[in-house]
Amino acid sequence: MDFEFTSEQRLLQDSLRRYVDKAYSFEARTALLKAGKDGSADNWGLFAANGWLMAALPEEYGGLGGTLVDTVIIAQELGRGLVLEPFMACAVLAAQTLLATGSEAQKARLVPQLADGTYRIALAYGEAGSRGMPLPVTLQAEPVHDGFRLSGRKSLVLGAVGAKAFIVSAQIPQAPGISLLLVDADRPGLTCQTLPLHDGTWAQALHFDGVEVGADALLGEAGQGLSGLRQGLANGIVALCAELVGGMEKTIEVTADYLKVRQQFGVPIGSFQALQHRMADMAAELELARSSLHAALDAMANDDAVTRDRTVSASKMLICRAAKSVCGQGIQLHGGIGMTEEYLVGHYYKRAVVADLLLGSSDSHEAACAAALQAQLRA
Amino acid sequence: MDFQPDASLEAFREQVRGFLRDQVPADLKGQQRCTRSPREQITRWQKLLTERGWGAPYWPKEHGGTGWSVPQILVFDDECSAAGTPTLDGFVHKMLGPVLNSFATPEQKAEHLPPVFNGERLWCQGFSEPGAGSDLASLRTRAERDGDHYVVNGQKIWTSYAHDADWIFLLVRTNMDVKKQAGISFLLVDMRTPGITVRPIRSIDDAHHLNETFFDNVRVPVANLIGGEGQGWNITKFLLNNEHATVADLPELKRYMRELRLIGSTLQVDDQPLFEQPGFALKLARLDAELQAIEMLVQRVARLEQQHNPASHTLGSILKIRATELQQRMTEAQIEALADYGAIAYPHPHEADPQQPFPQQALARGISHDMFLRRASTIYGGTSEVQRGIIAKMLFQL
Numbered sequence: 001m002d003f004e005f006t007s008e009q010r011l012l013q014d015s016l017r018r019y020v021d022k023a024y025s026f027e028a029r030t031a032l033l034k035a036g037k038d039g040s041a042d043n044w045g046l047f048a049a050n051g052w053l054m055a056a057l058p059e060e061y062g063g064l065g066g067t068l069v070d071t072v073i074i075a076q077e078l079g080r081g082l083v084l085e086p087f088m089a090c091a092v093l094a095a096q097t098l099l100a101t102g103s104e105a106q107k108a109r110l111v112p113q114l115a116d117g118t119y120r121i122a123l124a125y126g127e128a129g130s131r132g133m134p135l136p137v138t139l140q141a142e143p144v145h146d147g148f149r150l151s152g153r154k155s156l157v158l159g160a161v162g163a164k165a166f167i168v169s170a171q172i173p174q175a176p177g178i179s180l181l182l183v184d185a186d187r188p189g190l191t192c193q194t195l196p197l198h199d200g201t202w203a204q205a206l207h208f209d210g211v212e213v214g215a216d217a218l219l220g221e222a223g224q225g226l227s228g229l230r231q232g233l234a235n236g237i238v239a240l241c242a243e244l245v246g247g248m249e250k251t252i253e254v255t256a257d258y259l260k261v262r263q264q265f266g267v268p269i270g271s272f273q274a275l276q277h278r279m280a281d282m283a284a285e286l287e288l289a290r291s292s293l294h295a296a297l298d299a300m301a302n303d304d305a306v307t308r309d310r311t312v313s314a315s316k317m318l319i320c321r322a323a324k325s326v327c328g329q330g331i332q333l334h335g336g337i338g339m340t341e342e343y344l345v346g347h348y349y350k351r352a353v354v355a356d357l358l359l360g361s362s363d364s365h366e367a368a369c370a371a372a373l374q375a376q377l378r379a
Numbered sequence: 380m381d382f383q384p385d386a387s388l389e390a391f392r393e394q395v396r397g398f399l400r401d402q403v404p405a406d407l408k409g410q411q412r413c414t415r416s417p418r419e420q421i422t423r424w425q426k427l428l429t430e431r432g433w434g435a436p437y438w439p440k441e442h443g444g445t446g447w448s449v450p451q452i453l454v455f456d457d458e459c460s461a462a463g464t465p466t467l468d469g470f471v472h473k474m475l476g477p478v479l480n481s482f483a484t485p486e487q488k489a490e491h492l493p494p495v496f497n498g499e500r501l502w503c504q505g506f507s508e509p510g511a512g513s514d515l516a517s518l519r520t521r522a523e524r525d526g527d528h529y530v531v532n533g534q535k536i537w538t539s540y541a542h543d544a545d546w547i548f549l550l551v552r553t554n555m556d557v558k559k560q561a562g563i564s565f566l567l568v569d570m571r572t573p574g575i576t577v578r579p580i581r582s583i584d585d586a587h588h589l590n591e592t593f594f595d596n597v598r599v600p601v602a603n604l605i606g607g608e609g610q611g612w613n614i615t616k617f618l619l620n621n622e623h624a625t626v627a628d629l630p631e632l633k634r635y636m637r638e639l640r641l642i643g644s645t646l647q648v649d650d651q652p653l654f655e656q657p658g659f660a661l662k663l664a665r666l667d668a669e670l671q672a673i674e675m676l677v678q679r680v681a682r683l684e685q686q687h688n689p690a691s692h693t694l695g696s697i698l699k700i701r702a703t704e705l706q707q708r709m710t711e712a713q714i715e716a717l718a719d720y721g722a723i724a725y726p727h728p729h730e731a732d733p734q735q736p737f738p739q740q741a742l743a744r745g746i747s748h749d750m751f752l753r754r755a756s757t758i759y760g761g762t763s764e765v766q767r768g769i770i771a772k773m774l775f776q777l
Contacts (some may be wrong), residue, residue, distance in 0.1 A: 002381050003679050009380055069380050256775040276771035277764070283774055284697045291675035292668065294382070298675070301382040314668035369664035370657065377644055377654045 001298065009073055015050065016077030024081040026344045032084055033200045038161045039085030048117025053091045058099070061111035068235060068300055072242040072293065079246030082347055084201055086122075089159025090114075092239040093359075094123040097167055097232025101180050101219040110182075121182070122163035123236075124154040124206050125229060132156075132360035133368070134169070134229050137178050139208060141170035147215045148172070148181060150189075150208040158358065160185075160204035161194060167219065168208070175223030182219055187211045199351040227305060234312045237359050238296050241315055244323040244355055245293055248286045251330040251348045255279065258334055275333060282326045289322040310372040313365035320362045323352035391451055395458040398431060409463040411728045413631060413749045414588055415540055416465035418501060424465040425498025434496040437472055437622075442480040443492065449624055449681040460630030470502040470540075471495050475548050477621050478565070478614055482606045491546075491567070503544035505535040505568075505592060506615070513765050515550070516559045516612060520594060522551035522566060524601070529553070529566065531574075531597040537759075541577045541590040544570055550615065553608045563611035567603040574598070584751035586727050619761070623695025624681035626760060627673060627702035635709040636670055638746065639663060642716045645742050659716060666709055673702050693773045696766040703756035703763065710750035717743050 055070040057063025113119030139152030172179045189211040192204040259270030292315045299311035327349035331338035438444025494500030511518040520533025554562035574597035580589040643654035683691035714721035725744040757763045771777040
């Protein structure tokens with residue numbers, strides 16, 4: 001275990017930091033928000049050209065063969081800039097689910113296109129009744145002559161805008177368990193409703209009304225998709241947590257600067273002990289969250305799937321709650337200006353609020369941890 | 380950054396486990412370790428470690444220590460805690476020892492280092508005074524020069540284990556005419572010297588570790604001065620900066636989690652184990668998540684400390700705040716989980732067994748003592764409020 005960045009990791013972080021600071025200023029981001037898109041296609045191409053999309057993809061499929069640590073470095077820096085492009089949703093969540101479940105042929109065909117940014121897929125797993133968790137799944141994939149017919153709904157598909165295909169979790173009646181199918185976004189019978197989220201990103205609600213796909217749409221074995229889905233989700237959660245750690249860092253930096261320039265009662269407000277102690281608590285919250293992220297990375301590298309999922313759930317709830325708390329305090333310490341749309345600190349809070357609800361809320365993951373601990377105590 | 384298991388550290392863990400399993404007698408294991416162990420046990424444990432060549436587990440090799448890295452020290456403490464060995468005399472191993480190694484004369488080392496290794500000289504710490512807590516530099520206990528002696532007058536407070544100590548290391552004022560920090564000196568005093576009175580202070584954990592210690596014309600040889608006159612404040616800063624990763628008391632936090640799970644499996648609610656109650660299980664999940672994060676934070680601080688990176692100081696302050704708060708929350712969770720049994724004042728584990736056993740004594744005894752004692756964790760070693768001030772200043776220049 002080593003917490004120090006290698007020189008390569010440092011270079012990766014520097015390149016992201018430079019990009020976010022220069023090209024993704026708050027003003028540039030605001031312009032993108034006003035354009036009403038989930039980031040820009042140009043930016044996605046740039047991410048690909050810089051190797052960020054392929055960083056953690058295997059070399060045999062056109063990736064750089066890096067690890068989840070590389071993903072975390074990238075996501076954390078993107079989180080500092082509140083970058084809108086769906087890096088977590090498409091380059092991590094969907095890509096890692098595909099890697100965990102696809103056949104060699106499917107991966108050989110699709111992953112290189114994910115790596116070079118020419119093809120984007122999104123993961124459509126959540127339903128109204130699953131609240132961001134992988135289960136239960138009610139969407140049906142009924143076997144028909146040479147494929148499947150899909151009927152049902154997916155509630156909040158991240159990175160769906162601009163995705164050319166979806167990985168869809170479904171029940172196949174003859175194969176108990178969860179199956180994953182790759183469905184092109186333009187299939188007849190599939191309608192996508194685009195929904196704005198509080199943080200300026202977009203998601204889609206999908207309605208499958210007898211959507212037909214071929215037998216080759218099935219990823220892996222019928223009924224055997226859950227473990228791969230969980231693995232993809234675990235990767236996505238870690239990336240989302242890393243984004244939030246970056247967001248907390250930036251919020252704390254911006255707030256510390258503000259406390260030195262804002263004057264009341266004739267002195268900088270940072271001279272007040274109440275505010276100094278609040279800043280110390282925010283820093284403590286951030287560092288505990290960072291360590292929780294490290295615990296998740298440790299579990300991803302070393303533990304069995306059950307322990308991995310429990311640890312990742314623990315990190316999701318701890319880090320999301322930390323981010324809401326720290327970013328909320330960022331607003332508080334700014335006073336009125338923190339409430340304005342024109343100022344950046346409120347946007348970090350919005351992202352934290354949304355992130356808490358994505359991929360299973362803190363409450364859901366807390367319940368998952370509790371259930372895992374109960375199972376362990378019963379054994 | 381990587382999260383590959385450290386094979387050499389795991390091999391070291393096996394070595395420590397082997398020693399604890401094969402060479403430590405059963406009556407030196409399974410002890411309650413929250414407070415300092417009784418003298419006889421400390422001495423036996425110390426001699427056993429010295430025989431093994433581990434007599435000073437926290438010191439560098441050149442001072443007769445093991446030369447273990449900070450991560451190794453954490454493993455050693457963790458395994459000793461899991462086995463329930465007695466404690467060492469932490470005052471000499473973690474506070475005075477490094478001071479002696481760095482500042483003492485050869486004569487002073489010859490006098491005080493050998494007894495560390497035979498465990499026959501126990502120490503206590505004389506820093507705080509009734510008027511000098513967080514503002515330690517305002518201390519008023521005076522040492523006036525009289526020939527080859529200092530004459531010490533004044534009062535120390537919160538002197539843990541002074542009633543069972545052979546020597547005390549003491550901060551005294553030797554100069555009234557300079558800035559308050561510059562007038563402080565560091566003295567070693569034999570507790571048998573005439574004029575020393577120790578009065579017990581019973582604490583809310585229903586035990587006696589704390590004392591007031593009075594000095595009435597106590598004559599201390601000048602040879603017992605460490606460093607020069609007026610060096611006391613610098614030595615104190617050195618002493619207080621000596622450990623960061625271990626302030627979390629991680630082995631104790633892990634013990635609290637084990638105990639909490641045991642309570643959850645032992646007590647029954649509606650013919651089911653307590654852990655089946657959603658409220659208990661959710662609380663356990665929250666505490667477990669935080670414990671995992673604290674464990675990683677300890678590892679991070681340990682590695683910074685190992686590299687002598689000053690970032691370990693600020694991160695150590697953060698760790699101290701959060702780990703000590705977690706100590707309090709976990710022991711409170713234990714009491715809450717015990718419900719009716721949580722309200723009972725069981726006899727202190729260091730006291731004799733009651734004639735008629737209390738209900739659930741094996742499970743519940745000692746838990747409330749830990750919980751009440753843990754209120755001190757956010758006060759000693761720099762209060763949480765002092766730590767917050769340090770963090771705001773060091774991280775944000777506020």
